[in-house]
Amino acid sequence: MGAKSIDSHILKDSKLIKDSSYLDSINHIESKTPQNSVFDEPATPKNTIDNTIESADDFSIDFNEYSMLTPINTQVINRFNEETISAFSIPTEYIATLEKEERLIAFDTRKWQYLSRKFDNGYEFIPILRKMLFDADIPQEFLFLAMAESEFDARALSVKKAAGIWQFMPATARELGLKINDYIDERADPIKSTAAAIRYLQYLYNATGKWYLAAMAYNCGLGRLNRAIKEAGSDNVEVLLDEEAQYLPLETRDYLRKIISMSLAFSNAHELKQMDKEYMLNRGAADSIVVVSVKSGNSLKNIAKGANMSVDSLKNYNRHFKYDFVPLGSGDYQVYLPYEKLSYFKQHFKDVVEVTSLQATYIVKKGDTLSSIARKNNTSVDKLKSLNKLKSNNLSINQKLLIPLKPINIITKNKYAKSKTATKKK
Incomplete structure (x- = not known):
């Protein structure tokens, strides 16, 4: 299929x-x-x-x-x-x-x-x-x-x-x-x-x-x-x-x-x-969603709090996010909310990003070392050891490591896309 x-x-x-x-x-x-x-x-x-x-x-x-x-x-x-x-x-x-x-x-x-x-x-x-x-x-x-x-x-x-x-x-x-x-x-x-x-x-x-x-x-x-x-x-x-x-x-x-x-x-x-x-x-006559803009890197927890909904419910509307935060990068990013949450969101959402708190989970594979993992993820061995409270450089296969994330520019080439300024859908 x-x-x-x-x-x-x-x-x-x-x-x-x-x-x-x-x-x-x-x-x-x-x-x-x-x-x-x-x-x-x-x-x-x-x-x-x-x-x-x-x-x-x-x-x-x-x-x-x-x-x-x-x-x-x-x-x-x-x-x-x-x-x-x-x-x-x-x-x-x-x-x-x-x-x-x-x-x-x-x-x-x-x-x-x-x-x-x-x-x-x-x-x-x-x-x-x-x-x-x-x-x-x-x-x-x-x-x-x-x-x-x-x-x-x-x-x-x-x-x-x-x-x-x-x-x-x-x-x-x-x-x-x-x-x-x-x-x-x-x-x-x-x-x-x-x-x-x-x-x-x-x-x-x-x-x-x-x-x-x-x-x-x-x-x-x-x-x-x-x-x-x-x-x-x-x-x-x-x-x-x-x-x-x-x-x-x-x-x-x-x-x-x-x-x-x-x-x-x-x-x-x-x-x-x-x-x-x-x-x-x-189905379709009354149900609705809205799309709101937030800063890249915003945590889903912060967005959910601003919309007065649970993180799990927010994820249900935004299943394309791989982590509990919107993609890192420059500028704003769009997030889906149920329409009835819009008014509350406008009044209570605080568009604050704590980049230092963003982390990903890495599962150690055969042949991995702290040095190679640090290079792949643009960080240092010392930061990895500190974040994961490691006393030595020894790793085991399938061990989970927290990786500190940094903002990056995410660019996707689309040779078929038209370059023009988007306007609000009427």
């Missing part, structure tokens, strides 16, 4: 994507040279990733007091649109087939109970995620792509090292402008990772012309999807998901069905009302 790097060329002439089927377009593919980047495919300016959506960093604007209470078009936000099928460009006949084969979610099963609990896992961020999808003209049903990927667990980590709600691999995440370093992993940042996912989904849609193809490519990779379409001789959803032909991996076939099934289930007003879960239809 997770976003895959694109590994074959897409069509240079983007007109074919609109004027004929995606199958016609990929038949023009000549080169199958592996690509090193999710964006390396040649494309016209209309199809380039920078022209589909702004970079992930553009979503890290000063959101102060930005919340789901901001006036928006509520036609789609307040309800899961009943036109789920048309959003994915899927024939209604195919849905009828799924229902006949009992592949849709039944409401009287343990599976539904399990999925409804997982849907509740994302209650803090579902509102803003839905609004971001809406603003980017991406079908709301793609919220369930995130649920299929991670069950809304921002800390989800696959055996292949894909992480976060949208399950990005490290290389893909960095290509999309997300930061991964000693202090932070923005794949676990629900808002910034969603901005990156939007960017990637827009790219896949521009490459394929259909949302269900974009969803498939998100799971198995655009190159793998291209090969499946060429082998099948069609980009029709029923053909591609054929169980006997197996044009696509089983994981991908089940993946799209799961997204469709969850979309239909969570937009079924009649059934949800019967089960006293009508609130799920309105």
Whole structure:
């Protein structure tokens, strides 16, 4: 699972994507040279990733007091649109087939109970995620792509090292402008990772012309999807998901069905009302978060105190921080809070950083010495011995050492980001 790097060329002439089927377009593919980047495919300016959506960093604007209470078009936000099928460009006949084969979610099963609990896992961020999808003209049903990927667990980590709600691999995440370093992993940042996912989904849609193809490519990779379409001789959803032909991996076939099934289930007003879960239809109408700026290096304990909430609760909103403080560096840093805490935070938060108190934990590995550990962490042997109350230089494997941290400038190169001054989101 997770976003895959694109590994074959897409069509240079983007007109074919609109004027004929995606199958016609990929038949023009000549080169199958592996690509090193999710964006390396040649494309016209209309199809380039920078022209589909702004970079992930553009979503890290000063959101102060930005919340789901901001006036928006509520036609789609307040309800899961009943036109789920048309959003994915899927024939209604195919849905009828799924229902006949009992592949849709039944409401009287343990599976539904399990999925409804997982849907509740994302209650803090579902509102803003839905609004971001809406603003980017991406079908709301793609919220369930995130649920299929991670069950809304921002800390989800696959055996292949894909992480976060949208399950990005490290290389893909960095290509999309997300930061991964000693202090932070923005794949676990629900808002910034969603901005990156939007960017990637827009790219896949521009490459394929259909949302269900974009969803498939998100799971198995655009190159793998291209090969499946060429082998099948069609980009029709029923053909591609054929169980006997197996044009696509089983994981991908089940993946799209799961997204469709969850979309239909969570937009079924009649059934949800019967089960006293009508609130799920309105998830996003009232819940909200805000983003506040604090000095880099601020402890989560200090921020939590200023917001009158527990550290654990604050961590729940900021799962991308690796330590109990915001990343070290120059300038301010953004932290997520529940909207109802904003007023208290403004009155009581003291933006004070005690850099000397910042420490990291290091686990001793085979071959480590105090000298080598000190060099790696820009400190001295004497400071390490003093901080850890060591009487000698002897170490043992798996021994835990406290490491004093110093402010550093954290710079992440993003060749796809646009340089411009960010403004407050309207």
